[in-house]
Amino acid sequence: MSALPTTGPTRSERLDRLPFTRKHGRLLGTAGIGWALDAMDVGLISFVIAALAQQWQLTSIETSWIASIGFVGMAIGATVGGLLADRIGRRSVFALTLLVYGIATGASALVGSLAALLALRFLVGLGLGAELPVASTLISEFAPKKIRGRVVVWLEAFWAVGWILAAIIGTFVISASDDGWRWGLAIGLAPAIFSIVVRWGMPESVRFLLSKGRVDEAERTVRQFEAAAGIPAPDEPSRGRQPDALPSARAEPAVAGIAPAAAEPAVSIWSASLRRRTIALWTVWFCINFSYYGAFIWIPSLLVEQGFSLVRSFEFTLIITVAQLPGYATAAFLIEKWGRRPTLTVFLIGSACAAAWYGTASSEAMIIAAGCTLSFCNLGAWGALYAIGPELYPTNVRGTGTGAAAGFGRIASIIAPLAVPFLLSAGGPLVLFGAFALAFAIAAAAAWTIPEQRGKPLL
Numbered sequence: 001m002s003a004l005p006t007t008g009p010t011r012s013e014r015l016d017r018l019p020f021t022r023k024h025g026r027l028l029g030t031a032g033i034g035w036a037l038d039a040m041d042v043g044l045i046s047f048v049i050a051a052l053a054q055q056w057q058l059t060s061i062e063t064s065w066i067a068s069i070g071f072v073g074m075a076i077g078a079t080v081g082g083l084l085a086d087r088i089g090r091r092s093v094f095a096l097t098l099l100v101y102g103i104a105t106g107a108s109a110l111v112g113s114l115a116a117l118l119a120l121r122f123l124v125g126l127g128l129g130a131e132l133p134v135a136s137t138l139i140s141e142f143a144p145k146k147i148r149g150r151v152v153v154w155l156e157a158f159w160a161v162g163w164i165l166a167a168i169i170g171t172f173v174i175s176a177s178d179d180g181w182r183w184g185l186a187i188g189l190a191p192a193i194f195s196i197v198v199r200w201g202m203p204e205s206v207r208f209l210l211s212k213g214r215v216d217e218a219e220r221t222v223r224q225f226e227a228a229a230g231i232p233a234p235d236e237p238s239r240g241r242q243p244d245a246l247p248s249a250r251a252e253p254a255v256a257g258i259a260p261a262a263a264e265p266a267v268s269i270w271s272a273s274l275r276r277r278t279i280a281l282w283t284v285w286f287c288i289n290f291s292y293y294g295a296f297i298w299i300p301s302l303l304v305e306q307g308f309s310l311v312r313s314f315e316f317t318l319i320i321t322v323a324q325l326p327g328y329a330t331a332a333f334l335i336e337k338w339g340r341r342p343t344l345t346v347f348l349i350g351s352a353c354a355a356a357w358y359g360t361a362s363s364e365a366m367i368i369a370a371g372c373t374l375s376f377c378n379l380g381a382w383g384a385l386y387a388i389g390p391e392l393y394p395t396n397v398r399g400t401g402t403g404a405a406a407g408f409g410r411i412a413s414i415i416a417p418l419a420v421p422f423l424l425s426a427g428g429p430l431v432l433f434g435a436f437a438l439a440f441a442i443a444a445a446a447a448w449t450i451p452e453q454r455g456k457p458l459l
Contacts, residue, residue, distance in 0.1 A: 008234050011206055011222050016145035016457060023228035027142055028151060030202055031135045032158035034098055037191040038128050039162025040169075041105050043296075043321075044184055045070065045121070047170030050300040050310060051181045060421040062114060067297045067417035069118045073125020075410030081130020082137075082403015086396060090138035090205045093399075094131060095198040101127025102192025109185035127191075129410055133389070133402035140390035141205045141398070142225075145457055148391070149340055153332040153383035160324035160379060167318035170300070175311050207395040207458070267394060269401045277392045278401065280449045284385060285409030287443035288348070291355060291436035292378055294416030299371070302429070316368060323372035324379040331380035335387055339454040344384035344447045350377035352440035359433030381443075391453040398458075412439075 009017065018024075049063045058066075077097070085093045104123035111117045136152055143151035169187060174180040209218035226232070269278045299320070303313035327347075334343045354374035361370045393401035423432040 011210065011218060012457065014222055014234075015142065015206060015225060018144050018225055018229045018231065020144060020147060020151070021225065021228040023225055024142065024144075024151070027202060028139060028155060030198060031094070031139055032155055032161075033194060034094065034131060034191065034198060035135055035155060035158040036162035036165065037098070037188075037194060038101070038131055039159040040165045041101060041124060041128060041162075041188050041191070042070075043163040043166025044105075044169060044174075044188065046297045046300050046317075047166065047174045047314060048181045048184060049297070050304055050313065051174050053301060053304075054310065055178060055181075056114070058114070061418075063301065064417045064421060065118060066114075066121060067293070068414045070121040070125035070128070071293065071410050071413035071417075073122040073127075074129030074413060075125075075407050077126040077129025077131075077407075078133055078403050078410055079129075079407030080126075080403075082133050082399040082401070082406070084130070085134045085137060085399030085403065086208075089208055090134050090141070090399065091198070091202045092204075093134045094138065094202070095195045097127040097131035097134070098191040098195035098198060099127070101125075101131070102189055102195065105185055105188030106192065108188070109182040129406065130403070132386075133406045134399060136386045137390045137399050137402050138202075138205055140387070141207045141395075141458065142203075145455065147336060148458075149335040149384075149387040149454060150332045152387035152390070153328060153335055156379075156383040156386045157325065157328035157332065159382065160321070160328055163321045163324060164318070167314065167321045171311065171314040171318055175314055207398075211395050267397055269393060269397055269404060274393065274401070277450055278405070280446045281389060281392060281401075281405045282408045283446035284344070284348075284443045284450075285405045286412045287439040287446070288351075288378075288381060288385065289409040290412035290416045291351065291439045291443075292382070293413045294420055295355065295358075295374065295378075295433070295436055297417055298420050303367075316364075316371070319368055320371035320375050323375040327376035327378070327380035328383050330376075331383040335384055336454065339452050340384060340388045340391070341448060341450055341452045344381055344388060344450075345444050347377050347381035347384060348440050348444035348447055351381055352437045352444065354378070355433045355437040355440060359430045359437070361429075378440075388450060388453070391456070391458060392450070394459040 045067060049066050052058055052066070053063050081093055081097060101124045104120050104127065108117060108120045108124070111120065136155060139155050140148060140152050169184045173187075174184040203221050203224070204217065206218045206221050209215070209221070268274070300313045300317050303316055304310060308316065331343055331347060334346075338346075351374060354370060354377050358367070358370035358374055361367045389402040389405055390398050419435075420432060423435055427434075
């Protein structure tokens with residue numbers, strides 16, 4: 001079947017040609033707040049673990065499970081959330097995940113046993129795991145082509161905001177009293193309330209709507225974004241397929257003179273054309289999760305074990321966390337200058353060097369300097385990674401592809417907190433952070449094999 005002739009811009013092209021408008025900003029801000037609340041919850045548990053270890057006299061294995069059980073839920077949630085996003089929509093899944101983990105986090109404040117806390121942390125993980133790949137997919141599908149990578153890194157930068165909030169709550173709420181950890185978790189109810197705003201205030205992805213034949217909704221959404229930019233919608237009839245659509249015998253009817261996308265046939269993330277990028281993406285996700293969560297979930301507890309007070313360890317963690325912000329800012333600038341692959345690779349190499357440095361740090365100044373460097377490089381790498389994922393897959397498997405990669409990475413999140421006590425007993429911080437450095441180096445090698453997508457339209 002020959003391609004339909006095109007006499008005007010398709011909807012995807014109309015979105016790609018727009019400047020960044022206030023409407024883009026509102027979408028980014030709404031998704032970003034959800035992202036920050038997600039990070040706040042993940043960050044809070046590191047402070048809760050440190051407090052409960054003293055209050056409940058928990059062993060290192062028990063505290064490891066408090067962290068890891070959440071990542072079990074995240075592994076499942078990321079995979080299922082991505083599949084659901086390709087079936088019922090990005091916006092609906094994003095709102096549902098906020099509701100689930102917000103309620104479960106708030107309920108965690110009431111627990112009186114380790115078993116109950118573990119059960120609720122699993123539910124929290126289901127919501128958290130599903131949210132992140134879905135949010136990055138939604139933002140990627142709306143962002144203008146020329147700055148798409150930068151916009152997704154801006155979204156990921158909200159993670160630093162959430163971790164800073166968690167560090168503030170840990171320093172001034174959790175450490176303030178024996179029940180401080182309960183008050184800290186109670187604050188985690190915020191995402192459940194915010195989910196209402198998300199469900200009714202965010203637009204659904206145009207590319208998703210077209211893939212499901214909801215052409216009227218897609219056209220209205222495109223025109224709203226064009227109106228926000230002061231660009232009139234095309235009036236003349238035009239025909240053509242969306243650039244991310246594959247040839248099909250069934251085409252959607254045109255609306256208001258603008259041709260819709262043709263239906264996309266099913267495709268697998270393991271098909272011949274996508275297999276290599278899937279393997280590379282999964283490798284990066286696995287290694288970066290292992291090192292990030294192994295290090296940052298345990299840093300407050302490790303500092304306490306080194307002889308620092310609970311309050312002092314939380315203060316150190318707050319300082320280290322603030323270094324995430326310039327890391328994201330640098331990645332956002334470089335990702336459209338250098339490209340996706342070089343930016344991700346350089347930040348991963350920097351993370352490997354910083355992890356090795358942290359393993360040898362002994363004085364307060366060295367701990368803070370090495371920790372800030374690790375935070376800067378690692379979170380810059382995260383920003384680039386979230387920008388890369390959605391660009392590697394076509395619309396009908398974009399949520400599945402990003403979700404599956406995140407889900408596979410969460411397996412490392414489960415393993416890392418459990419492995420920390422054994423690595424520490426094997427050789428102390430030097431062996432522990434040496435393992436993290438090795439994982440970052442492997443991720444850097446895999447990142448260099450991912451195809452460069454800067455400036456290209458979504459598949």
